[in-house]
Amino acid sequence: MFPRRVELSSSVLCCDYFFYLLLFLKLFESMKSKSSITRFHNCYILRSGKIIKEDLWIRDGIIENPEQIFYVEQLEADITVNCDNLLIAPGFIDIQINGGCGVDFSYDSDNVQNGIDKVAKKLLEHGVTSFCPTLVTSHPKKYHQILPQIKKSQGGKHGASVLGVHLEGPFISLAKKGAHLDEYIKTPEKGIETMCQVYGSLDNVVIVTLAPELPGAIEAIKDLTKHGIKVALGHSTAGLAQGEEAIRHGANMITHLFNAMLPFHHRDPGLVGLLASNTEKQVYYGLISDGTHTHPAALRIACRANPEGLVLVSDAVAALDLPDGNYRIGPQAVTVKDGRAFITGTDVLCGSTAALDQCVQTFKKCIECSTEYALEAASLHPARALGIDNKKGKIDFGYDADFIIMEPNTLKVLSTWIAGEQVYSVKISK
Numbered sequence: 155m156f157p158r159r160v161e162l163s164s165s166v167l168c169c170d171y172f173f174y175l176l177l178f179l180k181l182f183e184s185m186k187s188k189s190s191i192t193r194f195h196n197c198y199i200l201r202s203g204k205i206i207k208e209d210l211w212i213r214d215g216i217i218e219n220p221e222q223i224f225y226v227e228q229l230e231a232d233i234t235v236n237c238d239n240l241l242i243a244p245g246f247i248d249i250q251i252n253g254g255c256g257v258d259f260s261y262d263s264d265n266v267q268n269g270i271d272k273v274a275k276k277l278l279e280h281g282v283t284s285f286c287p288t289l290v291t292s293h294p295k296k297y298h299q300i301l302p303q304i305k306k307s308q309g310g311k312h313g314a315s316v317l318g319v320h321l322e323g324p325f326i327s328l329a330k331k332g333a334h335l336d337e338y339i340k341t342p343e344k345g346i347e348t349m350c351q352v353y354g355s356l357d358n359v360v361i362v363t364l365a366p367e368l369p370g371a372i373e374a375i376k377d378l379t380k381h382g383i384k385v386a387l388g389h390s391t392a393g394l395a396q397g398e399e400a401i402r403h404g405a406n407m408i409t410h411l412f413n414a415m416l417p418f419h420h421r422d423p424g425l426v427g428l429l430a431s432n433t434e435k436q437v438y439y440g441l442i443s444d445g446t447h448t449h450p451a452a453l454r455i456a457c458r459a460n461p462e463g464l465v466l467v468s469d470a471v472a473a474l475d476l477p478d479g480n481y482r483i484g485p486q487a488v489t490v491k492d493g494r495a496f497i498t499g500t501d502v503l504c505g506s507t508a509a510l511d512q513c514v515q516t517f518k519k520c521i522e523c524s525t526e527y528a529l530e531a532a533s534l535h536p537a538r539a540l541g542i543d544n545k546k547g548k549i550d551f552g553y554d555a556d557f558i559i560m561e562p563n564t565l566k567v568l569s570t571w572i573a574g575e576q577v578y579s580v581k582i583s584k
Contacts, residue, residue, distance in 0.1 A: 189214050190232045191223065192574060197237030198562065200244065201549050203526055210242055212555045215573030219551040237559060240568065241525075244533035244547050245283025245556035248510045249361065249540065250320055250409070250440055250467040252288050252483055254474030259304070260289045260484035263296060266303035274313025276475060278578035280509035281567040283556040284315040284546060286360060288469075290484040291323030291334035298354040305358055309556075309572040317540065318360030322409065324352065325364040325371065326389035332414040333497050333504030334389065335485050345373035346381075359383055360540060363409040365390035366400035379404030384540060386440070387425055389414045394427040401433045407539055408439035410469060412452055413503075429460040438539035440467040443517035444508035446494055450520035457521055465539055466513050466532040471495050471505035515565050525565070 194210040201208070211218040211231070223229050253259050255276050257269035270287060277285060287304055289297070301319060309315035323334050325342045342348045348370065350356065362378055363386040364371055375385045387400055388409025393416070408415075408425055416424035428437045441456060442448055443466055457464055468474075472481040473490040480498070481488040483505060487498035490507060497504050508516070510532055518528035530547075537547025545554050555574035558567050569579040 191218070191229060192233045192235065193231035194235045194237055194242060196239060197559075198239065198241045199549050200242065200526055200529055203530065205241065205526055210549065210557075212574040215555050215575070217549060217551055217553050217555050239562075241560045241562040241565075242549060242557050243529045243560060244537075244549055245314075245558055245570065245572070246281045246510045246514070246532045247317070247536040247540075247547065248277070248282050248285040248468050248470075248532075249317075249465065249536045250288050250322070251277075251285055251470045251474075251510075252290060252505050253472040254470050254509075256472055256476060256481070258472040258482045258484065259287045260292050260296065260300070261482050263299035263303075266300055270304060270316065271313055273474075274309070274316065277314045277509070278570045279567065280511040281558040281560070281570055282314050282510050283309060283558070283570060283572050284317050286317050286320040288320040288322055291326065291331075291338045292484050293338055294352045294354075296484075297321075297352060301354055301358055309577070310575065311577045315556075315572065317542070319358050320361040320363070321353065321359055322363040323389065325349065325362075325368060325374070326414075327365040327367070327391045329391050330365070330389045330414045330416075332389055333483060333486065333502055338485070341368050342370040342374045345370045346377035349374055349378075356381065356383065361386055361407070363388045365392060366405065367392040367396045372399060372403050375400055375403045375405050387428075390425060391416055392425055393422045394424060394431060395422075397425045397428050398431055398433060401428065401431075401435070401437060406435065406438060407465075408437065410442050410447070410467065411439040411456055412448055413442065429456060429463065436463055436538070438463045438465050438535065440465050440469075441517075442467060442469045442506055443513045443520065444468070444506040445516050445520075447503065447506065453517065454521045457523065461527070463535070464531050465535045466510065466517055466528075467536075468508060468510045468513055469506045470509060471507065473507045474509060476507075511565070511567050518565065525562070528565070 192212045198205050199208050211220045254273045257273050304319050306318050307316045324338050324340045328339055361384045366387050378385050385405040386407035386409040387405055418426045471483050478490045488495050489498045493507050495504050514528050514532050534547040537543040557571050559569045570577050
């Protein structure tokens with residue numbers, strides 16, 4: 155009798171287990187069904203490279219499939235927003251921005267979080283929902299002080315999401331230093347070991363820009379990519395062969411194409427040649443389309459050579475959204491005159507004063523591309539470059555509800571949304 159009683163008790167426990175499991179699932183579905191559902195109606199949506207007339211459904215910060223809501227769950231929207239034929243596009247992702255609103259990410263090590271918060275809040279006005287704060291070549295002490303304070307964070311009404319830090323230097327070429335201070339430029343002789351000595355922790359880093367021709371650079375690229383850090387090639391005198399070697403070992407980006415690198419030459423096209431080389435993976439390249447850094451013809455050449463790899467970046471400095479005057483970029487003084495930023499006392503450009511939405515507008519006008527392409531170059535393409543295009547960069551089912559509502563013709567940002575929450579809207583004067 156004893157074995158039979160045990161068997162019976164097991165059956166009862168099993169039945170009880172499934173009963174409570176079923177009860178839990180029903181409770182979960184009930185809680186889910188009570189989540190607020192928002193429907194954006196009478197709007198145009200950028201989806202899969204096309205602008206279509208379709209409603210957008212949001213629940214719990216995620217873009218939902220309306221068929222699931224209608225036919226499976228048989229629910230209706232709690233809130234319906236009439237968009238009055240406006241355009242909904244993915245939120246912009248700026249993977250290279252040095253600061254803004256008077257803040258330089260590389261300089262003030264005492265108020266890092268305040269500076270990040272200030273810029274993150276301002277970027278919402280420009281349709282940027284995620285960004286990579288960028289640090290330029292600096293003294294190792296600055297990296298050790300600043301890097302631990304810039305943590306990845308989810309955006310909201312307080313500001314855009316921080317995806318992680320972009321380190322531009324100091325492992326770059328002296329000959330192509332651009333606006334970087336030469337006394338802090340270094341060689342990664344021992345690969346990532348040297349980098350860790352200079353940077354300290356790499357925990358909050360997502361991109362490192364380096365010159366692939368430097369001793370130890372290839373080993374550094376291998377190790378950085380093993381740690382999940384993307385490597386961009388830039389501030390470099392590398393030829394095409396050196397660039398291709400770097401790509402084979404893990405690099406996947408070029409920093410601000412055409413700027414701070416060898417010019418294109420028909421015998422050795424340099425890093426520019428990576429746009430059309432026979433590498434087995436997609437090479438992404440940043441372009442600053444602020445009307446100053448890159449000629450419209452150069453924009454068109456790059457776009458036609460490698461359209462899928464084009465990533466619009468602002469490369470904005472502390473003077474973003476501020477008038478002409480004196481500012482900083484890392485250890486150097488900056489003078490802004492007529493909207494152009496130069497290292498003080500020189501004619502060396504040092505970043506842009508334009509935000510990413512302005513770069514999108516300028517880009518579209520300069521190369522006369524489609525609206526769809528211009529918008530994806532600042533959203534889907536950077537998401538792909540960072541490997542986060544499974545959740546960001548698209549208006550598609552299951553993706554984060556990070557998007558902007560725009561005027562279709564001018565591409566003026568009217569409101570910005572993160573995780574389905576409106577975090578910015580244009581003030582309408584009465």
